[in-house]
Amino acid sequence: MSRARWLALLSCLLGLFGMTVAACGSNDNESDSGGSAGISGDTLTIYSSLPLQGTSKGQSEAVISGEKLALKQASNKVGKYTIKYVSLDDSTAQNPGTADEAQTASNARKAVQDKSTIFYLGEFNSGGTKVSLPILNKANIPQISPSNTYVGLTTNKPGSEPGEPDKYYPAQKRTYARVVPADDIQAAALVTTMKEDGCKSVHIFNDKTTYGAGLARNIELAAEAQSLKVEGNDGTDRNAPNYRSLAAKVKADCFVGSGVTGENYVQVFKDVAAANPTAKLYGPDGVAEEAFTNPAKGGIPADVGARTKITVATLGLEEFKKRNNAEAEKFFTDYEKEYGDASPDPYAIYGYETMSLALASLKAVGDKANDREAVRAQLLENTKDRESALGVYSIDENGDTTLTDYGLYLIKNGEPAFEKVIKAQAAG
Amino acid sequence: MEAASVTSAPPRRRSEAVREFLSQYGLIAILLILPVAYGIQDLSNDGNLNRLGNNLVEGLSNGAILALIALGYTLVYGIIELINFAHGEVFMLGSLSAAALYTTFGLTPNTGTTGLVLGLAAILVLAMLASASLNVMIERVAYRPLRGAPKLAPLITAVGMSFILQNVGILWIGASQTAVPDLLGSQKHLIEIWGVTITRGHLLAIAVTIPLVMLLTTFVTRSRLGKAMRATAQDPEAARLMGINVDTTISLTFLLGGLMAGAAGLISALYQTSIWYFQGFSAGLYAFTAAVMGGIGNIRGAVLGGFIIGVIQGISDNRIGNDWTPAIVFVYLVIIMVFRPQGLIGEETREAG
Numbered sequence: 001m002s003r004a005r006w007l008a009l010l011s012c013l014l015g016l017f018g019m020t021v022a023a024c025g026s027n028d029n030e031s032d033s034g035g036s037a038g039i040s041g042d043t044l045t046i047y048s049s050l051p052l053q054g055t056s057k058g059q060s061e062a063v064i065s066g067e068k069l070a071l072k073q074a075s076n077k078v079g080k081y082t083i084k085y086v087s088l089d090d091s092t093a094q095n096p097g098t099a100d101e102a103q104t105a106s107n108a109r110k111a112v113q114d115k116s117t118i119f120y121l122g123e124f125n126s127g128g129t130k131v132s133l134p135i136l137n138k139a140n141i142p143q144i145s146p147s148n149t150y151v152g153l154t155t156n157k158p159g160s161e162p163g164e165p166d167k168y169y170p171a172q173k174r175t176y177a178r179v180v181p182a183d184d185i186q187a188a189a190l191v192t193t194m195k196e197d198g199c200k201s202v203h204i205f206n207d208k209t210t211y212g213a214g215l216a217r218n219i220e221l222a223a224e225a226q227s228l229k230v231e232g233n234d235g236t237d238r239n240a241p242n243y244r245s246l247a248a249k250v251k252a253d254c255f256v257g258s259g260v261t262g263e264n265y266v267q268v269f270k271d272v273a274a275a276n277p278t279a280k281l282y283g284p285d286g287v288a289e290e291a292f293t294n295p296a297k298g299g300i301p302a303d304v305g306a307r308t309k310i311t312v313a314t315l316g317l318e319e320f321k322k323r324n325n326a327e328a329e330k331f332f333t334d335y336e337k338e339y340g341d342a343s344p345d346p347y348a349i350y351g352y353e354t355m356s357l358a359l360a361s362l363k364a365v366g367d368k369a370n371d372r373e374a375v376r377a378q379l380l381e382n383t384k385d386r387e388s389a390l391g392v393y394s395i396d397e398n399g400d401t402t403l404t405d406y407g408l409y410l411i412k413n414g415e416p417a418f419e420k421v422i423k424a425q426a427a428g
Numbered sequence: 429m430e431a432a433s434v435t436s437a438p439p440r441r442r443s444e445a446v447r448e449f450l451s452q453y454g455l456i457a458i459l460l461i462l463p464v465a466y467g468i469q470d471l472s473n474d475g476n477l478n479r480l481g482n483n484l485v486e487g488l489s490n491g492a493i494l495a496l497i498a499l500g501y502t503l504v505y506g507i508i509e510l511i512n513f514a515h516g517e518v519f520m521l522g523s524l525s526a527a528a529l530y531t532t533f534g535l536t537p538n539t540g541t542t543g544l545v546l547g548l549a550a551i552l553v554l555a556m557l558a559s560a561s562l563n564v565m566i567e568r569v570a571y572r573p574l575r576g577a578p579k580l581a582p583l584i585t586a587v588g589m590s591f592i593l594q595n596v597g598i599l600w601i602g603a604s605q606t607a608v609p610d611l612l613g614s615q616k617h618l619i620e621i622w623g624v625t626i627t628r629g630h631l632l633a634i635a636v637t638i639p640l641v642m643l644l645t646t647f648v649t650r651s652r653l654g655k656a657m658r659a660t661a662q663d664p665e666a667a668r669l670m671g672i673n674v675d676t677t678i679s680l681t682f683l684l685g686g687l688m689a690g691a692a693g694l695i696s697a698l699y700q701t702s703i704w705y706f707q708g709f710s711a712g713l714y715a716f717t718a719a720v721m722g723g724i725g726n727i728r729g730a731v732l733g734g735f736i737i738g739v740i741q742g743i744s745d746n747r748i749g750n751d752w753t754p755a756i757v758f759v760y761l762v763i764i765m766v767f768r769p770q771g772l773i774g775e776e777t778r779e780a781g
Contacts, residue, residue, distance in 0.1 A: 054604045093595075096603040208751060235751035239710040241493075242700050244615070245486045245745035248479075264605050267702055274615035291604070298607040298702075 039116050039370040045084045046071075046358060047114075049107040049122030049132065052089040054096025055261040055291035059347045060124055063146045066351025067121060069331070069338055070359065078362040081369050084116070090128050097262025097291075098209070099128020108132035112139040118375060119144065119358045125260070126150030127210040133168040133176055142376045143176045144358055146350040149183040149285065149313070150214045154398040157184055157426070159218040165398070174380050177399040179353050179390060180285075180313040181406065183211075184426035187218030189311045189406035190256060190282055191226050192424045197280055197309075199254035201229040205246070205268055207259030208235040215284055216258040222426075238263045247275035255279045260286035266300050273304040281308040288312045288346060294414030305411035309419075314346040314390070315407045316418025327389040346407070346416065353390050357383065455767055459736060459760070462743045478623030483742045489630040491738020492637035493699065496692035497715035498722070498730035499644065500563070500685030506725035507661045507681045509579075513586040514566055516712015517593030518686055522559035522693025523703050524600055526551050527608045537609055544611060548694070552636070556690035563686030564679050572675065590709070597705030605704040614699055629699045636695055641731055644684060648727065657681055661725070714741075717761050723774015732772060736760075 048067055050060035064087055076083050088107040090099040104123060111117045112135060120136050120143045123129045129148050136143050152160030153168060153176065169175070194202060202223060206216035216233050223230050231252040236243060236259065247268075255272050259265045265287055273281060281304070283292070288310045292299045300308065320328035331352050336342045361379040368374035383395035393403045406424060409416035467480045500515045530536075533547040570589050574582040614629035648654040659667040660677045668674050696711070697703055718737045722729025737757055744753040764772065 054602070093598050093603055234749050237750050237753065239706065240745075240750055240753070241490065241696070241707065241711060243745070243750060245483060245742045246750040248482060248486070248746055262604060264702075266607055267605065267700070270607075270701065271615075295607070298604070300607075301610070 038368070039118065039372075041116065042081055043084050043116055044078070044081045044118040044362070044370060045086055045111075045114055045116040046119040046121060046355070047086050047088060047107070047111045047117060049088045049090045049099075049104065049111075049120065049128070050124045051091035051096065051098055051128075052087075053091045053093060054098070055289060056091070056097045056124060058291065059147075059289050059345060062345035062348040063124065063351030063354070065335070065339055065344070066146075066331075066348040066353070067355040069335060070352050070355035072338070073334065074359050078359055078369055079366060081362070083359070083362075088122075090123055090125075090132075098260060099123045099125040099131070101128075101131050104128040104131045105135060108135035111136065111141060117141055118362065118370070118372065121146065121354050121358065123148070125209070125211060126153060126214070129153055129176070130168065130210055134170050137169050137171045137173075137175045140171060140173075140175060140372045140376060142358075142361070142372065142379050144354050144379070145176070145178040145180075146354040147180055147285070147347060148178050148211075149180055149186055150210050151182045151184050151218065152210075152214060154178070154182065154400050157182075158221050159184060159187075159214050161214075173376075174397070174399050175376055177357070177379055177383070177395045177401075179350055179357060179393075179401055179403075181404050182400055182426075183215040183218045183284075184222070185404050185424055186284055186311055186313065186406060187215060187222040188225075188424035188426050189408075189422040190219055190284065191222040191228055192422055193309060193311065193408055194254050194256075194280070194282060195226055195228060197254070199228060199252075199280060201231050201252035202254045202256055203231045203250040203252040203279075204233040204256045204258055205236050205243075205272070206233060207238065207263035207265065209260065209263060211286060212259040212263065215286075216256075218426075219256055219258060236263070236268055240264070243268050243271040244275065247271040250276045250279060253279060254282065256282045256284075257287065258284060261289055261292040261299075266292060266298065269300050269304055269308065273300075273307060279307075283308060283310045285310070285312045285346075288409060288416045290415060293411045293416055296414060299414065300411075302414075305414070308411055310409040310411070310416055311406050311422065312346045312409055312416065313403075313406055314349055315405060315421055317343065319407070319418065319421060320389075323391070325389065325391060327387060328391075331389040346409075346418075349389055353388050356388060357386070360386070455764055455772065458763055462740065462747075466743060466747055476623060479746070480743075481622065481624035483746050484739055485624055485626060485630055485742075486746075487739035487742025488735055489633035489699070489738070490741055491718075491735040492633040493692050493696050493734075494711065494715045494718050494738055495731040495734025496637055496640065496688045496695070497711055498718040498734045499641070499688045499727060501712075501716050501719040502722075502724055502727060502730035503657075503681050503685045505719070507657060508571075508575075508678055510571060510582050511586065511716065512566075512571075512682075512685070513583075513712070514570075514589035514593055515563070515685060515689060516708035516710075516715065517590050517597070518559050518563050518566070518708070519689040519692050519696070519711060519715075520597055520703075520705065520708030521562060521593060522555045522686075522690035523697045523707060524597060524693075525558045525690070526555040526694035526697045527606075527703050529554055530609060530611065535609070535611055537611055537613070539611070548611070548698075552691060552694050555694045556687045559690030559693060560683045560686030563682040563689065567679055567682040572678075590712075594705055594709065597708075601703065601705065603705055605702050607702050608697055610701040612698055614701055633695055633699055636691060640688065640691055641727075644688065645727055647684070653677070653680055714757065717757065721761055721764055721771055723771025726771065726774045729771050729773045736772075 090104040092100045092103050111120050120141050124147050126148045151157045152164035204216045206212040257268050290297050317332050362369040364378050365374045393401050406422045408419045408422050410419050470479050497519050504512045529551045535547045570585045571582050612628045616628050619626045656672045656677045664674050718733030719730045722733030744756040
């Protein structure tokens with residue numbers, strides 16, 4: 001073999017070796033830190049990843065306020081460890097109001113690369129968690145979402161897609177929990193409300209996101225279980241200039257917009273309300289924000305708001321007081337003291353509980369609070385009958401909360417106003 | 429622009445004439461498939477054509493906005509054979525300017541009729557001027573220096589301008605869809621004819637678009653500057669030798685396209701009652717499609733294309749599904765391009781020969 005050929009062969013072998021090392025290296029970067037060796041030092045980092053731009057900004061800020069309040073109550077300490085809180089934005093200027101996939105992946109990788117990471121709180125949107133969960137799972141980083149409701153993140157119940165939820169857990173163990181009931185419960189709550197309101201049939205629009213399309217499937221199932229006729233379930237294109245022709249299809253006496261504000265759902269509700277002036281309108285927690293409810297902030301007009309009811313997995317202060325929930329009362333009192341706001345956004349209490357649950361898991365494992373595996377096992381296997389601001393609940397083997405109460409909200413003065421509790425059970 | 433055509437028709441054989449006949453009238457048949465099929469369905473189901481009529485009205489009013497935007501694409505392409513990808517964003521900024529002027533003029537849904545009419549007329553003029561100035565500036569800064577460059581250079585510059593202007597939109601109003609006051613009561617019913625509802629928004633879109641298109645057509649066909657535009661479109665070098673200031677004529681073309689985009693911007697803000705930094709991208713894409721479908725370079729073609737796409741959208745949204753509409757529109761475009769690459773009433777441009 002000539003010298004030139006030898007050199008070429010050597011180069012190829014070196015290249016192959018380099019690629020193998022690089023591939024193994026990148027894999028190691030994501031999985032090594034997940035072992036049970038423990039984080040060195042006395043500082044543990046908790047990352048929060050939420051959309052801080054666009055229509056969900058208000059809700060995200062409420063979550064962060066709640067998280068910071070819980071952390072402040074603990075004086076940023078758990079045992080001998082100091083807790084460092086890092087807030088990340090999973091949205092972008094071009095894609096605000098929701099989790100941008102590339103940005104979300106970047107946030108998750110940032111948490112993975114930080115050796116001091118002990119918890120990741122997020123995402124706000126289920127579609128974002130689909131991206132961050134597998135990345136964090138490989139690194140064995142425990143994750144808690146304050147707001148995800150899509151069923152496929154934790155179970156293969158009706159409404160999920162094939163391959164879910166296993167595809168989100170490449171490490172083949174659960175690392176994810178959420179403090180809000182999943183959409184099979186929310187769908188049942190929406191259908192229960194519609195039945196109570198005398199609806200004979202319903203037309204659903206969904207925004208084609210993981211959350212919106214999944215919830216729409218759950219609403220169909222719940223409607224079937226409660227004998228409510230479904231006239232249609234249509235996807236909506238975020239980029240469409242309007243939905244007037246589509247809205248003209250809505251002949252049912254009730255309408256559900258299964259989507260989030262950022263997917264142009266103000267326009268959707270306006271157009272449906274105009275096309276069918278007598279239809280009762282319903283929205284899920286994805287539109288429970290001022291960007292949707294307040295006309296002065298670009299939300300639906302007041303007359304459309306007067307016809308709209310919204311379900312959110314949180315209850316009003318009065319309801320918590322009625323239930324003698326001391327933790328909730330403490331939250332509301334401390335929140336007002338800290339931020340001067342006596343009626344916080346419904347998501348503030350979820351942020352508060354998300355951080356409280358994370359801190360409780362760390363506290364429970366004592367000196368092993370720097371051990372991701374110990375913390376993960378505590379969160380997923382030993383969170384039982386926890387007395388929290390949301391009520392007494394457990395985290396089941398899938399990572400779901402055992403809470404099932406949903407709150408029904410009306411729109412008053414441009415804000416979601418708690419009306420009553422909806423007791424609902426998932427269909428099937 | 430029609431004047432872009434260079435036709436020296438050779439004697440045609442019979443088979444060519446038959447093929448041309450089929451390409452022209454076969455396409456008309458294809459275009460009529462949706463309305464005819466759904467019309468038959470409506471007659472058998474409901475015994476009337478009310479639903480189809482409502483689809484057509486909705487489509488025509490949406491199409492009117494597209495037509496105004498499409499004119500900008502077609503004018504510019506007709507004269508310098510550049511696809512001005514930034515044109516959708518010129519429309520978007522026209523819309524944002526118009527919405528901002530609501531506040532300046534103190535217009536609210538409670539403003540009286542006279543105040544509203546006068547205020548909106550003033551805003552229409554200002555929004556048109558703002559978009560026109562922007563379009564002329566873009567031409568002067570980004571395209572004119574590239575006049576002699578390879579065609580890809582201005583094309584990619586246009587794409588770049590589009591992104592720059594989108595970001596201007598984000599800086600101005602943020603990146604979320606923003607509701608604006610419904611000054612006219614856009615969806616309020618005005619009149620019902622044979623079960624077909626005409627709203628204020630429908631009337632506005634048609635009532636503003638048609639006179640503007642007529643004015644533009646008259647200007648291009650009758651005025652001296654219009655003749656200069658047509659001469660430049662036909663042969664810029666010959667036009668220059670005949671004493672026409674080609675650069676000024678090109679600027680005039682951008683000015684006219686910008687005026688139409690500004691008008692479309694105000695109509696869109698009044699009609700949709702929301703504005704968005706990305707509205708120009710999607711509307712621009714459909715408008716460009718409309719210009720190509722009708723025959724790019726042809727004013728009547730752009731208007732026809734706009735109305736056709738609007739109607740396809742209206743029917744598809746209502747019958748097939750909003751999420752399928754983009755695919756349906758582009759299926760139509762592909763079919764038309766395959767059988768009639770020059771567009772429905774387009775003629776061959778300088779480039780195409």
